[in-house]
Amino acid sequence: MKEVFEKKRVMHMEEFGFGPEAMKQIKVCKSCGTSCNFTVAFCTDCGKMLPAETLYDLYIRNHFVCGGCKAIISSEYRYCPQCGKQVIFD
Numbered sequence: 001m002k003e004v005f006e007k008k009r010v011m012h013m014e015e016f017g018f019g020p021e022a023m024k025q026i027k028v029c030k031s032c033g034t035s036c037n038f039t040v041a042f043c044t045d046c047g048k049m050l051p052a053e054t055l056y057d058l059y060i061r062n063h064f065v066c067g068g069c070k071a072i073i074s075s076e077y078r079y080c081p082q083c084g085k086q087v088i089f090d
């Protein structure tokens with residue numbers, strides 16, 4: 001039963017665009033801030049070249065990724081809110 005619950009929760013996060021899989025598919029234009037699909041090289045709004053990094057890459061630079069479940073955790077947490085694993089900060 002636990003496994004089913006875990007899967008549902010991850011799907012819920014993905015639906016809102018906050019899950020790591022969703023973030024890996026988004027690139028944000030540095031010129032106008034438009035979110036574009038990671039497969040396109042140029043901004044769909046202003047036509048400027050998109051950065052090589054996805055939203056996920058940019059995000060994990062400023063946050064921490066849980067070693068247990070790969071959830072992205074804000075620096076104020078000491079334990080992962082998803083799996084309860086203690087977060088080790090450098």
Ligand SMILES: [Zn+2]
Binds near residue numbers: 030031033045047048
């Ligand atoms: Zn743009």
Ligand SMILES: [Zn+2]
Binds near residue numbers: 070071080083084
């Ligand atoms: Zn975790």
